[in-house]
Amino acid sequence: xxxxxxxxxxxxxxxxLFVLVLGMFYLWVxxxxxxxxxxxxxxxxxxxxxxxxxxxxxxxxxxxxxxxTLFVALPIMALAGALxxxxxxxxxxFAPSHSFQGDLxxxxxxxxxxxxxxxxxxxxxxxxxxxxxxxxxxxxxxxxEAPFLLxxxxxxxxxxxxxxxxxAAYAQGHWLVLTQPVGFLVALIGLMGKLEMPPFDAPEAxxxxxxxxxxxxxxxxxxxxxxxxxxxxxxxxxLVSALYLGGLSNPLxxxxxxxxxxxxxxxLQALMTRLRIDQTVGLWWRYGSLLVILQLIVxxxxxxxL
Amino acid sequence: MSSNTNANPxxxxxxxxxxxxALKEPGHFEFHxxxxxxxxxxxxxxxxxxxxxxxTEGRNYVQTLYLLERTCGICSHIHATAFTLAxxxxxxxxxxxxxxxxxxxxxxxxxxxxxxxxxxxxAHEAGFDTLFMYSWRDRxxxxxxxxxxxxxxxxxxxxxxxxxxxxxxxxxxxxxxxGLDFLEKRTQHYLEVVTSDALFLxxxxxxxxxxxxxxxxxxxxxxxxxxxxxxxxxxxxxxYAGYGEFPVRLITEAAGDLEARxxxxxxELQESYRLIHEILAHLPExxxxxxxxxxxxxxxxxxxxxxxxxxxFYFVKSNGTDSPERVKARTPTICxxxxxxxxxxxxxxxxxxxxxxxxDPCFSCNDRAVILRRGASADTWTWEDLRQHGIRVYxxxx
Amino acid sequence: MDKFxxxxxxxxxxxxxxxxxxxxxxxxxxxxxxxxxxxxxxQENCTGCGLCAQDCPAQALEMIVLDRKAKRFVMRxxxxxxxxxxxxxxxxxxxxxxxxxxxxELAGLSRGDFDLMWGxxxxxxxxxxxxxxxxxxxxx
Numbered sequence: 001x002x003x004x005x006x007x008x009x010x011x012x013x014x015x016x017l018f019v020l021v022l023g024m025f026y027l028w029v030x031x032x033x034x035x036x037x038x039x040x041x042x043x044x045x046x047x048x049x050x051x052x053x054x055x056x057x058x059x060x061x062x063x064x065x066x067x068x069t070l071f072v073a074l075p076i077m078a079l080a081g082a083l084x085x086x087x088x089x090x091x092x093x094f095a096p097s098h099s100f101q102g103d104l105x106x107x108x109x110x111x112x113x114x115x116x117x118x119x120x121x122x123x124x125x126x127x128x129x130x131x132x133x134x135x136x137x138x139x140x141x142x143x144x145e146a147p148f149l150l151x152x153x154x155x156x157x158x159x160x161x162x163x164x165x166x167x168a169a170y171a172q173g174h175w176l177v178l179t180q181p182v183g184f185l186v187a188l189i190g191l192m193g194k195l196e197m198p199p200f201d202a203p204e205a206x207x208x209x210x211x212x213x214x215x216x217x218x219x220x221x222x223x224x225x226x227x228x229x230x231x232x233x234x235x236x237x238x239l240v241s242a243l244y245l246g247g248l249s250n251p252l253x254x255x256x257x258x259x260x261x262x263x264x265x266x267x268l269q270a271l272m273t274r275l276r277i278d279q280t281v282g283l284w285w286r287y288g289s290l291l292v293i294l295q296l297i298v299x300x301x302x303x304x305x306l
Numbered sequence: 307m308s309s310n311t312n313a314n315p316x317x318x319x320x321x322x323x324x325x326x327x328a329l330k331e332p333g334h335f336e337f338h339x340x341x342x343x344x345x346x347x348x349x350x351x352x353x354x355x356x357x358x359x360x361x362t363e364g365r366n367y368v369q370t371l372y373l374l375e376r377t378c379g380i381c382s383h384i385h386a387t388a389f390t391l392a393x394x395x396x397x398x399x400x401x402x403x404x405x406x407x408x409x410x411x412x413x414x415x416x417x418x419x420x421x422x423x424x425x426x427x428x429a430h431e432a433g434f435d436t437l438f439m440y441s442w443r444d445r446x447x448x449x450x451x452x453x454x455x456x457x458x459x460x461x462x463x464x465x466x467x468x469x470x471x472x473x474x475x476x477x478x479x480x481x482x483x484x485g486l487d488f489l490e491k492r493t494q495h496y497l498e499v500v501t502s503d504a505l506f507l508x509x510x511x512x513x514x515x516x517x518x519x520x521x522x523x524x525x526x527x528x529x530x531x532x533x534x535x536x537x538x539x540x541x542x543x544x545x546y547a548g549y550g551e552f553p554v555r556l557i558t559e560a561a562g563d564l565e566a567r568x569x570x571x572x573x574e575l576q577e578s579y580r581l582i583h584e585i586l587a588h589l590p591e592x593x594x595x596x597x598x599x600x601x602x603x604x605x606x607x608x609x610x611x612x613x614x615x616x617x618x619f620y621f622v623k624s625n626g627t628d629s630p631e632r633v634k635a636r637t638p639t640i641c642x643x644x645x646x647x648x649x650x651x652x653x654x655x656x657x658x659x660x661x662x663x664x665x666d667p668c669f670s671c672n673d674r675a676v677i678l679r680r681g682a683s684a685d686t687w688t689w690e691d692l693r694q695h696g697i698r699v700y701x702x703x704x
Numbered sequence: 705m706d707k708f709x710x711x712x713x714x715x716x717x718x719x720x721x722x723x724x725x726x727x728x729x730x731x732x733x734x735x736x737x738x739x740x741x742x743x744x745x746x747q748e749n750c751t752g753c754g755l756c757a758q759d760c761p762a763q764a765l766e767m768i769v770l771d772r773k774a775k776r777f778v779m780r781x782x783x784x785x786x787x788x789x790x791x792x793x794x795x796x797x798x799x800x801x802x803x804x805x806x807x808x809e810l811a812g813l814s815r816g817d818f819d820l821m822w823g824x825x826x827x828x829x830x831x832x833x834x835x836x837x838x839x840x841x842x843x844x
Contacts, residue, residue, distance in 0.1 A: 037715040038439035041725045128320050132342075132655065198433055199505055207328040207431045207659045209320075271709035273505045274433020276656040277342065365761070372761035372789050436711050443724055457740040457803075463789040471794055472738065495714075504706040595794075 009098070014091035015083050022092070023230030024048040026262065030233070033266035048230065052223045060219030065126055074121045075217070075224035081113035082231040089238045090168050090247070093254035099165045104156060107164065108149055111194060111235065114228050115141050121225075122213025133212025136203040136277045140193060143281040144200070147288040148190030150296060154183035155243040157299050164242065172247040182295040184244045186288055191236045192265065193284070195229070199272035200280055237261050317345050320655060324353050328431060328659040331669035335662070342654045347647045351640075355673035359633055366628045367393050367467055367602060377635065378671040379460050380423060383416045384613045385620075385635070386465045391546060392607040392622035393467055393630075397598055403551070404592040405469035410548030411585045412456065412464045414578045415482075418489070419448045420614035421571045421578075424666050425496060428568070431659040432509045437499065444492045447485045454478055469595030479586050486579050493575045500568045510564035514649045514661040517562055524645045527638045528616020530665045533570045534562035540612040544700075547611075552585055567664045600628045608699060613638055615666045637671035739805040740788040745779050745822045750800040752777045754843030756792035765792060767843040768823075768831050778823035778831045783810060 009015055027048045035042025062068050088096050088103040096103075115137060122134025156162055158179075159170035177184045193200040204212035214225060241248060241257040248254045275283065317338040324332035332353035338346045358377055362370045371393075375386040387409055394401055422445040429437035449459045456462035456472050464470050474482075500506065516526070521534040531538055540546070541554040557573045559566035602624040609620045616638025625631040642665040650658050726733065735741070752775065754767040764785035770776040793801050812818060821828045 036719055036723065038436050039443055039714075039718040039724050040439060041723045041727070128318065131318075132320065132339075135341075198435075201433065202656065205433065205656065207433070208656055210327060267709075267712070267715065270436045270715050271711055272434075273429075273503070273509055275505065275508065276654055278654065279508055366759070368759040368791060368795070369761040372787065372791065375789075376787075436715065440711070440714055446724075454736040454738065457736075457738045457790065458788065461787075461789070463740075463791070466791075466794050471790060499710045502707055503710040504708050506710075507706060 009087065014094065014097060015086045019083065019086045019091060019231055019234060020227055023227065023232075023234045024052065026234050026237070026258075027226075027230040029259075029262055030266065030269075033263065034270050037266060037270040048226075052227060055218070055223035055226070056220055058219040060221055061216075063125055063127065063216050066124055066216075070124055071121070072221065074117045074124070075221040075228070078114045078117035078121075079224045079228040079231070081110045081117070082228045082235065085110035085235050086231065088164055089235055090165065090242050090254075091234075091238060093248045093251040096165050099163055102162045104152065104162050104164050104167070105149075107235070107239065108152065111232055112141065112145060114232055115194065118213050118225065121217065121221075122215075125213075125216035127216050129209040129211070130213050130215040132209045133203050133215065136205075136209075137196075137213050139277055140196075140200060140203055140280060143284040144190050144193035144288065147186050147284060147292045148194065150289075150292045151183045151187035151190055152239065152243060154180050154292075154295055154299055157296070157303060164239070168242040168247040170247075171243060171245075172249060175244075175246040177244045177246075180244070180295060180299070182291050184240075186292045186295070187240050187244065188261075188265070188268075189288070191240055192268065193280070194236060195233055197265065198269045199275045201274055202277040202280060205274060234258075322658065322662075328662070329669070330427065331667075333667070333669045335658075337650065337655065337658060339655055342656070344650050344653055344655060344658060347650045349643060349647060351643070351669065352673050354670040359635070359674070362630055362633045364629065366600070367630060370630055370633065371465060371467060372463065374633070374635070375461055375463065375465075377637075378668055380420045380668060381416065381613045381615065381618075381671065382461045383412050383464060384611055384618060386463070387413060387547060388609045388611045388618055388620040388635075389622065389633070390465045390467055391611070392609045392620050393602060393624075394598070395607045395609070396605045396622065396624045397467075397602045399468055399596050399598050401469055401596055402592045402594065403548075403590040405594050405596075406548040407551070407585055407589055408470045408472070408474060408594070409465065410552060411474070411582060411589075412452075412462060412470075413547070414582050414585070415448060415452055415455070416462075417578050417614045418575060418582075419445060419452065420666075421575050422448065424571060424614075424663075425568070428660070428663040429506075431663040432506065434506055437496070437506075440492075441496060444489060447488055451482050451485045454481055466595055468598035469593070471594070473594060474586070474589060482582065482586060486582060490576070490579050493572060493579070497569070497572045497576075500572065501565065507565065509657075509660060510568060513564045513653065513657050514664055515561070515563045516645060516649060520648070521562070521645070524648060525641050526616075526645050526665075527641045528613070528666070529570045529574060530567060530616065530642050530645065532556075532558045533566040535560045538617075540610050540617055544610060546609070548585070551590075552581055552588075554581060564660055564664050571666075601626060602628070602630075615639055615668060615671075616641060635674070637668070637674075639665070639668045639672040640674070643667070643672070735805050735808055737805055739803075739808060740790050741804045742783065742807040742810060743781055743786065743792070744802050744804050745781070746800050746802065747777075747823070749798045750777055750779070751775075751798055753797075755795040755797075756801060757843045759791050759795045760844075761789060761791065762787045763844055765844070769841040769843070770827055770830060772841075776824075776827050778821055778827050781820045781822065782818060783820060784815070784818040 012018060028043065028045055032042040062071050085107045087098045088107045090096055119134045119138040122130040122137060155167050155171060155176050159167040161167060196203055214222060217225060237258045241261050245257045248257060317340055320337045320339050322335040323329050324334050334350040336348045337344050358373060361373060365373060371386055371389055374389045375382045377385045422441050426438040426441040452462060453459045455478050456464050464472055516534045518535040521531045521536050535558050537556055537558055539556050541549045542556045555577055557570055557577060559570050604626045605624055607622045611618050618638060619636040621634040622630055623632040646662055646665060649661050653661065752767060752769050752772055757765040757767045762785045764782045766780040768778040768780060790803060793803065
């Protein structure tokens with residue numbers, strides 16, 4: 001019975017199929033929202049699904065001179081990392097199916113696994129554009145990762161635990177966005193960096209390096225990376241709203257909170273220009289890190305005083 | 307055409323073009339980069355060469371007019387205007403003032419549409435898609451105006467040899483004025499966005515700085531040069547068509563960086579709106595065309611006009627038949643291309659599309675075949691020789 | 705004064721109203737009166753001078769003269785070559801040509817739709833039957 005439940009959790013709900021579908025839905029919400037902010041119509045609800053299906057039936061072209069096994073395996077690893085990280089967050093308002101002390105770090109690591117696979121895939125493809133894109137992806141990873149982790153650490157410190165479900169339970173009563181606004185802001189902007197949303201989409205700058213690390217990918221590999229992107233979006237939103245916006249106790253609150261966060265992200269995306277990679281790194285290492293360290297110092301003192 | 311600056315074969319080459327999302331038309335740029343820093347740049351053009359100058363042989367003047375109008379989609383009217391001014395000068399035909407005013411009106415409307423298009427494209431190159439979408443939404447207003455006035459959104463075909471085809475009725479006049487009211491508010495808003503949005507300024511302020519000496523040395527023209535303080539605008543320096551009766555103010559900026567290029571074009575938009583208002587208020591009465599013979603007498607004509615991108619130069623040689631002997635066009639983008647190669651060196655790779663977009667490139671205009679003759683006929687002209695020749699030509703005409 | 709999100713007003717306003725996109729073909733605007741649509745030939749006014757065909761930059765018009773005194777003309781119009789520049793309208797001094805502003809959706813499924821012969825039926829038949837007879841004069 002336990003094995004059956006585990007399989008159900010991993011493949012159907014909350015991992016696997018459910019989160020793939022929900023991830024595509026959130027990708028659509030993102031595109032539709034930005035389109036409406038720009039006075040356009042935007043795609044219909046099945047557009048991300050149609051994109052994935054179309055890519056899955058296309059031929060996957062492996063460039064000459066590239067390690068074929070690794071080329072095909074990297075998208076699978078990326079998606080696997082994203083899907084595994086789903087198991088530890090309160091997806092759809094239900095308690096996480098697997099939970100243990102320290103799963104906050106594991107979740108963030110699994111999300112970074114996706115970005116690492118992206119960077120590796122870019123360096124693997126023997127293409128100038130993907131090499132520049134991969135370099136930028138990894139540079140960006142090194143710049144926002146530390147502040148992002150520290151920003152998510154803020155709620156962990158006040159809750160006194162490294163387990164996401166317990167932090168979420170602690171956050172039920174208190175909306176940490178009110179007591180740690182700086183941390184919330186850094187976490188949100190860190191999320192934008194992780195998802196490569198404008199203004200941090202230098203790694204996939206269409207007008208400079210075509211498609212960045214994914215330039216040579218087509219067919220199944222590209223579809224899996226896109227799905228991984230959708231799942232990452234979903235997990236990131238869930239994590240930030242569970243930690244900062246007062247926990248996710250039931251599906252209604254899940255939809256409201258993640259939807260609201262998505263709206264806010266949509267505005268930020270539409271209003272900002274793409275930054276150069278050196279400006280991104282400068283911004284993060286100058287302001288991002290300083291702000292979040294300041295926030296942590298305040299928290300530690302607060303905890304010590306109380 | 308291919309030119310190279312400080313090439314070092316051991317650095318990494320990033321090709322931009324011929325197919326690239328940054329380019330709206332094909333052109334091949336090679337940037338030797340070290341990490342993200344550009345060390346040298348080279349360009350190869352000619353992908354959109356259609357042999358238009360050759361195609362004018364065997365076509366009569368009327369057909370050539372429409373052929374040359376299709377040199378470029380964005381600045382089609384100014385090409386046609388330049389050619390028809392040349393043909394009218396050769397035939398010594400006096401075009402009625404109403405026709406000249408309508409030509410000027412459509413030229414200014416074309417400048418509005420071209421600058422709004424450029425604003426969107428340059429914002430897109432910077433990654434600011436919202437500004438791109440809004441400026442192109444507002445551009446639809448001017449496209450509707452042009453469609454009502456001339457009958458088509460692109461390739462307006464307003465010019466006839468000897469005058470214009472379309473007339474400004476009171477309904478069209480009101481429609482133009484309504485459209486301009488809307489656009490004036492929007493242009494003011496865009497001017498504020500471009501000069502005050504913090505992140506956008508990070509991408510444009512201090513990037514691609516070209517001093518006035520450099521602009522004059524590299525021979526840049528148009529708004530690109532005016533953004534570096536070079537006070538050169540053909541509508542002011544040597545007025546043609548209706549610009550004698552409806553003068554234009556010269557717009558320059560001193561900074562010479564990308565932000566200055568944005569500001570110059572937006573202020574030129576405002577100047578165009580003012581000029582259109584004035585033309586509509588004081589449109590002279592009269593006929594629309596003058597009678598022009600089919601066979602143009604022998605002669606040569608040099609016409610310089612101000613396209614939205616800079617100085618457009620036409621040379622037409624006639625031989626007494628109804629077909630031109632030789633037509634040569636020199637478009638502004640080819641003058642500005644050298645500045646791109648010089649400016650991108652030392653900048654980051656991410657600045658390269660912005661600097662390229664800053665000159666408002668129009669690759670389909672600028673492809674020409676040039677024959678370099680070496681050996682026997684070594685007739686080299688210096689800047690000074692060219693200048694003296696120009697002074698002679700203008701003296702003879704006056 | 706540098707500010708963030710300078711286009712916030714625009715985006716907020718757009719969120720609260722309908723998109724500006726015209727969902728063609730479900731929504732269609734009326735074409736302006738001066739739109740240069742497909743050519744229309746007025747047979748009564750035509751004198752067969754052929755200036756329109758001579759001046760056409762795309763060689764889309766052919767004036768086939770069977771009998772000039774009896775005013776038996778056939779106008780051949782290649783719609784797919786036409787650039788809709790309206791020079792033919794300007795060249796004609798008898799108002800024999802006009803452009804239909806409502807006829808601008810000109811896509812077709814076969815080439816035959818784009819090769820039009822205008823004239824009285826017997827004249828068109830005569831042309832199609834003996835297109836290379838010497839007494840037929842073609843101006844293009």
